Amino acid sequence: MINKITGVNGPINGWLDGHTYLIGLMAYPIRHSMSPTMHNNAFAKLGLNFTYLCFEIDNKKLPKAVEAIRTLDMRGSNVSMPNKKEVIKYLDKLSPASEMCDAVNTIVNDNGVLTGYTTDGIGFMKSLEDEGIDISGKKMCLAGAGGAATPIAVQAALDGVSEIEIFNLNDDKWAQAEKNVKTINEKTNCKASLHHLEDKDDFKRAISECDIYCDATGVGMKPLEDMTLVEDPSWFHKDMTVFDTVYAPRTTKLMKVAQKAGVKHVLNGIGMMIEQGAAAFKLWTGEDMPTDYIRQVIF
Ligand code: NAD
Numbered sequence: 001m002i003n004k005i006t007g008v009n010g011p012i013n014g015w016l017d018g019h020t021y022l023i024g025l026m027a028y029p030i031r032h033s034m035s036p037t038m039h040n041n042a043f044a045k046l047g048l049n050f051t052y053l054c055f056e057i058d059n060k061k062l063p064k065a066v067e068a069i070r071t072l073d074m075r076g077s078n079v080s081m082p083n084k085k086e087v088i089k090y091l092d093k094l095s096p097a098s099e100m101c102d103a104v105n106t107i108v109n110d111n112g113v114l115t116g117y118t119t120d121g122i123g124f125m126k127s128l129e130d131e132g133i134d135i136s137g138k139k140m141c142l143a144g145a146g147g148a149a150t151p152i153a154v155q156a157a158l159d160g161v162s163e164i165e166i167f168n169l170n171d172d173k174w175a176q177a178e179k180n181v182k183t184i185n186e187k188t189n190c191k192a193s194l195h196h197l198e199d200k201d202d203f204k205r206a207i208s209e210c211d212i213y214c215d216a217t218g219v220g221m222k223p224l225e226d227m228t229l230v231e232d233p234s235w236f237h238k239d240m241t242v243f244d245t246v247y248a249p250r251t252t253k254l255m256k257v258a259q260k261a262g263v264k265h266v267l268n269g270i271g272m273m274i275e276q277g278a279a280a281f282k283l284w285t286g287e288d289m290p291t292d293y294i295r296q297v298i299f
Pocket of ligand 1: 120145216
């Protein structure tokens, strides 16, 4: 099968040889992912003899795929949908955040012992830190309780956010939202509460009282790119942070409303995406991903 590339047109020494460590990404569908480009460019930049490959793995193929991590002595893998929860039963250990989220996006193989981590929340917190924003001791309003919102809420609570008001529709993620609130209240010092997104007065109140509003619903991304949960700039105040987990488009409708309101920090999900990858990269290699370089050459 012809699968031509650009950019590699000379001899490569000490890379992709008999000593290369393999990292996988196990999900379905997954061929569209930017993660292989991000990690392989970071390995090349640092001269690390690792490679990162995508594998189309659904729940059915997952047991054999996880066993292959041990059999092939892979250094680890990322996992994404539909495997983030399903994979837990095949692992040996979980990080505290992973246990609280009941989800894994990164596996590390230490001599056959597989540990599951979740790095999305770490990526969220680090992307704020990169912008000089410290939300410890602060109040958060969070829309969503899915695959992105759950690790964001858990990591924010673990890292010292004092209060999180979670808003969700009464849909199939409501039970997960209830679980997130219960776990945070039981296992951290953060006070969490659950509210109906349909109650616009309550939602408006929570946003007006918070230091950071985070939308982790995907509203603002295709096919909902013309939508935002907050239409009125007067709901925001200037000293807050507005964070949209969406990264395509780079400027969502929510971000435009926040910019119109003169909000101090308005962020999209690109920083979170790079930093969740950097956290996994550090777990596998022990090295810091060159995130400025990655941002410059890829995003
Ligand atoms: P998900 O399907 O797991 O969860 C979606 C959440 O949004 C649920 O809580 C659901 O109740 C809510 N929701 C869905 N439609 C809604 C609507 N019309 N109005 C209000 N709420 C609605 O999805 P996910 O994996 O959590 O992804 C959510 C968003 O986060 C996506 O845009 C995704 O691209 C983004 N994301 C970004 C990163 C990053 O690193 N920046 C990482 C993961 C996900």
